[in-house]
Amino acid sequence: MAVETDQLLRSFAGLEDTQINLAEAALALAAREMPGASPDSYLAHLEELATAVGIESRDGGDSLAARCNALSRVLHENFGYAGDRQSYDDLQNANLMQVIDRRKGLPIALGILHIHCGRSLGWDICGLNFPGHFLIRLDDGPRRMILDPFAGGTEVDVAGLRALLKSTHGPDAELSPAHYAPASNRDILIRLQNNRKVRLIKAEQFAEALVAVEDMLLFAPGEDSLWHEAGLINSHIGNLRAALIAFGHCRDLATDPADRARVDQLIKEISSRLN
Numbered sequence: 292m293a294v295e296t297d298q299l300l301r302s303f304a305g306l307e308d309t310q311i312n313l314a315e316a317a318l319a320l321a322a323r324e325m326p327g328a329s330p331d332s333y334l335a336h337l338e339e340l341a342t343a344v345g346i347e348s349r350d351g352g353d354s355l356a357a358r359c360n361a362l363s364r365v366l367h368e369n370f371g372y373a374g375d376r377q378s379y380d381d382l383q384n385a386n387l388m389q390v391i392d393r394r395k396g397l398p399i400a401l402g403i404l405h406i407h408c409g410r411s412l413g414w415d416i417c418g419l420n421f422p423g424h425f426l427i428r429l430d431d432g433p434r435r436m437i438l439d440p441f442a443g444g445t446e447v448d449v450a451g452l453r454a455l456l457k458s459t460h461g462p463d464a465e466l467s468p469a470h471y472a473p474a475s476n477r478d479i480l481i482r483l484q485n486n487r488k489v490r491l492i493k494a495e496q497f498a499e500a501l502v503a504v505e506d507m508l509l510f511a512p513g514e515d516s517l518w519h520e521a522g523l524i525n526s527h528i529g530n531l532r533a534a535l536i537a538f539g540h541c542r543d544l545a546t547d548p549a550d551r552a553r554v555d556q557l558i559k560e561i562s563s564r565l566n
Contacts (some may be wrong), residue, residue: 293352300509301518303477311476312388316510317400320484321388323506328356333391340365340404341411348412355431358414361404362429370394372401374441374562385486387431398441399483405440417473421452423459425482428473437471477511488520498530508526519554526561534561 296319303311314337318330327531343365351357366372375384375395383396387403390396402418402425409416415430419437426447429436437447447455449466456464474482486506491500499526509519522537535558542554 297509298322300460300506303510304315304512306332308475311480311510313410313476314403316476316480317387317403317483320480320506321386324382324386325388328388328390333388336391337404337407338411340370341408343369344408345412355429355434358409358431359429359436359438359444359446362408362438366401366404366408366440367443372396372404373443374398374401380490382487382490385483385490387483392401393408395433397425397483397486399479401487403479403483405438405444417436418479419470420472420474420478421470422456424455425479426452426455426473477514481507481511481514482515483493490526497524513544515541515550518544518554524552526557531561531565535565 300316303316310372315330315334318333320355322328337393344361347365348354348358353358353536360471372390372395375393375397378384379397381504383393385397385400387396387400390400390404399418403490405427406416406418409429415559416565417428417430419426419428422440424441427438427440429438437452438444439447439451452470456466456470458553484503487498491497491503503523504517507514508521511517518541519538522534525531525537538554538558538561542551542558545551545554
């Protein structure tokens with residue numbers, strides 16, 4: 292299974308972002324943490340969810356409001372999905388297979404389920420680059436609704452967005468157009484996996500955190516920030532030659548001269564430790 296998911300995730304690296312099947316990629320990442328797990332039953336469950344949402348939305352008239360209500364009713368009421376408020380930092384909450392098994396997870400994992408259902412039905416739905424709390428947006432021409440998958444798929448108005456932002460970024464934080472910008476599929480997958488990486492680093496499980504970064508590099512090898520993280524973690528755990536290789540990739544990909552200079556300094560410092 293590890294070899295198969297390796298190949299699948301690497302295949303996404305060569306695709307245009309819109310060609311990436313978000314839920315399939317998230318399941319591939321999940322499978323890497325669950326040796327022996329087959330994605331077949333999970334893929335079947337995703338199809339079951341999408342079919343149920345389609346039926347529910349048609350029964351409600353297939354308006355934008357009906358689509359939002361269908362997502363909420365099917366995922367949260369009928370299938371029992373919910374945000375895990377009691378054990379928010381549990382690593383299982385960022386693993387889509389375990390989220391499906393447990394019917395609870397982080398906002399981004401639940402959001403991927405919403406996005407998958409909507410896209411399977413041809414809806415214009417996306418994740419947002421909203422900081423600190425993953426949100427989704429459903430569009431229908433000039434009309435749009437922003438939903439919180441962690442809170443039952445309920446709509447979030449401007450006041451709610453402002454409150455969410457201030458709760459994570461402090462009382463002086465204000466909304467900007469960037470907070471409404473769609474997140475790419477790769478960005479969503481990186482954000483999902485970052486939840487795992489951050490928790491592993493916090494627990495000082497650095498080798499496991501490195502694996503999380505390396506998994507991201509399988510489908511996003513052009514992200515200089517990921518090579519930078521791989522370099523830092525490798526350096527921290529004493530893999531100096533691996534750190535030099537990672538920082539070399541980072542430098543090659545960096546476009547800001549100041550960033551390249553900082554990486555050069557890191558390369559110089561690590562090289563001195565090898566001599």
